[in-house]
Amino acid sequence: MFYRENGQFKTTYKSDQQIFAVKQDRIAIIALIAFAFIGVPLLADEYLFRAILVPFLILALAAIGVNILVGYCGQISLGSGAFMAVGAYMAYNVFMRVEDMPLIVALLSGGFFAMLAGIIFGIPSLRVKGLYLAVATLAAQFFFDWLFVRVRWFTLDSPAGTAEVSNLSVFGWQIATPMDKYLFVLGFVVVFALLAKNLVRGPIGREWMAIRDMDVAASVIGIRPMYAKLTAFAVSSFIIGVAGALWAFVHLGSWEPLSFDINRSFQLLFIVIIGGLGSIMGCFFGAAFIVITPIVLNQLLPWIGSLFGVEISTSMVGHAEFMIFGALIVWFLIKEPHGLAKYWSMARHKLRLWPFPH
Amino acid sequence: MGFFLETIIAGLMNGVLYSLVALGFVLIFKASGVFNFAQGAMVLFAALAMARFAEWLPEWLGFESLLLANVLAFAIAAFLMLIFAWAVERFVLRHLVNQEGVVLLMATLGITFFIDGFGQTIFGSDIYAIDLGLPAEPIFILEGLFPGGLLINQDDLVTALMAMAMVALLTLFFQKTGTGRALRAVADDHQAAQSVGIPLGRMWVIVWFMAGLTALVAGMIWGEKMGVQFALTFVALKALPVIILGGLTSVPGAIVAGLIIGVSEQLAEVYIGPMVGGGIQIWFAYVLAMVVLLFRPQGLFGEKIIDRV
DSSP, X not given: OOSOOTTOXXXXXXXXXXXXXXXXXXXXXXXXXXXXXXXXXXXXXXXXXXXXXXXXXXXXXXXXXXXXXXXXXXXXXXOHHHHHHHHHXXXXXXXXXXXXXOHHHHHHHHHHXXXXXXXXXXXXXXXXXXXXXXXXXXXHXXXXXXXXXXXXXXXXXXXXXXXXXXXXXXXXXXXXXXXXXXXXXHHHHHHHHHHHHHHHHSHHHHHHHHHXXXXXXXXXXXXXXXXXXXXXXXXXXXXXXXXHXXXXXXXXXXXXGGGGSHHHHHHHHHHHHHHOTTOHHHHHHHHHHHHHHHHHHHHXXXXXXXXXXXXXXXXXHHHHHHHHHHHHHHHHHHHOTTOHHHHHHHHHHHHHHTTSOO | OHHHHHHHHHHHHHHHHHHHHHHHHHHHHXXXXXXXXXXXXXXXXXXXXXXXXXXXXXXXXXXXOHHHHHHHHHHHHHHHHHHHHXXXXXXXXXXXXXXXXXXXXXXXXXXXXXXXXXXXXHHOSSOBOOOOOOOOSEEEEOTTXXXXXXXXXXXXXXXXXXXXXXXXXXXXXXXHSHHHHHHXXXXXXXXXXXXXXXXXXXXXXXXXXXHHHHHHHHHHHHHHHHOBSGGGGHHHHHHHHHHHHHOTTOHHHHHHHHHHHHHHHHHIIIIIHHHHTSOOHHHHHHHHHHHHHHHOTTOSSSOOOOOOO
């Protein structure tokens, strides 16, 4: 009864083509963004910012990039960790080597170099498809793992490939406290999510989806596969690179190539699949799931153990976390292969009919 | 020249071991269409089972013979892999029939996490040793041709022979037995095989069990070389370029590609490595496979990918 469109007439093309066509949706999303910018800083404590909200936002941003490549364009890529690393290390180089480089320009240039890397390692996608491409992108992953350790230039000649930044500030606003970091990252995420959503709604997004669904047919009707696939790799790597730079600068502060290894790639792929392939909203759901589940398991398992009077050692908790995480992923994939975004769209569908059952 | 030959021989022996792990991947992909990322975790689990049981059995049953302990531990580990194969088919594969490749891949990643935690919970997370009683001293061959002869590790030689025997047994099984024929039918076309009366579920259990056996043999061999520890799961990552070079659906491809990757990896590390700072084995294999894929997108021996519109 609340979520109805009757009475909302569109009289211009512009109003018909907006992202949130239903007025209730618009109110909801503006309320959500206002809550994120104003409400959360008032309510959350430092631990919540540092350990949950900032990683959640940055991983959601990276997942948007991965989703564009895997979900919208259908190219399975296991090299996302490497592109995050490229973004992080190149942003570091630009930030440290150039005098008085503004922080935002440095982060975006990290994304730019990640985009170049993405285009180069995306060239195999023109010949190679499916699972072969997934393993070919692992070449990117391992190559960059090696590059940032061995080639000293990238880390300003530090011994083990470690890098460190401090003293971040934007237009005089010092980004020091966890709340500052949260707001800074939130700004990036809102802007990039909006850009990504508009991209995938537009002609280039439709080209990507055509390539995903049946690339031979797409090329027959006139979509250039090279252009579509390489732009998907480019846009996706840019976003992943910016997310990597944010992860390094804002979340970690000091990092090494191991922060961006193959486990990170798997984690991003998990987020995208659990959140829902081909859905920007799904990236946020997936990121929330992946960030919160280990923390919940970490607190829950010793508590359950104490209920039964059994003392569980920390290593046992670690192994049990692995087991439960793996079992949850498999269960989730069996239950809903289209991810959490599907549950969300089902909920909205039911909401339109509420209070009627059908 | 002698050093060059030694490098090649070492590469060939490594390559045989990579082929063994890659075989597990190819078997599962051929028969159930699943790219089994859990192969590495299976290697670790099987090796852990064998190492711990070889340790526990002499204590529980009170005998001394190393050979008997190893044989019994191998049998028990193989049985555990059978139970694992049955559990995977019953709880995972059956419910994910007909899903996209990415979803199945993620499911096997979930299985990987589960097996990692489960194996280390039951068997412990220290480094364990597998002692197969292999001779440890290296031997020198061809002393007439090269001064000092070529250095070959005896245990490398024995393990390479074991791996080749395993591959030969698998090939015989596939070509000569009824079950092997049924597995090949399932690999060709699931629906057609089902319509002829081949029980798909049972075939999947069998093929995952065979992949588990190859994982056990691979785990036994690698475990003897480097100790049974968590790093064993990364052996599977080394086998991935072997599969894509050889083609995901080809058993001889896995073997040939394994040898190629083994040799080229060693040669690259020895001759190109010092120029760029060393440590290039891991990505060299992948880049080599990727370059070959650019010319043959289906791998050297894989089925040609035919796109229908």
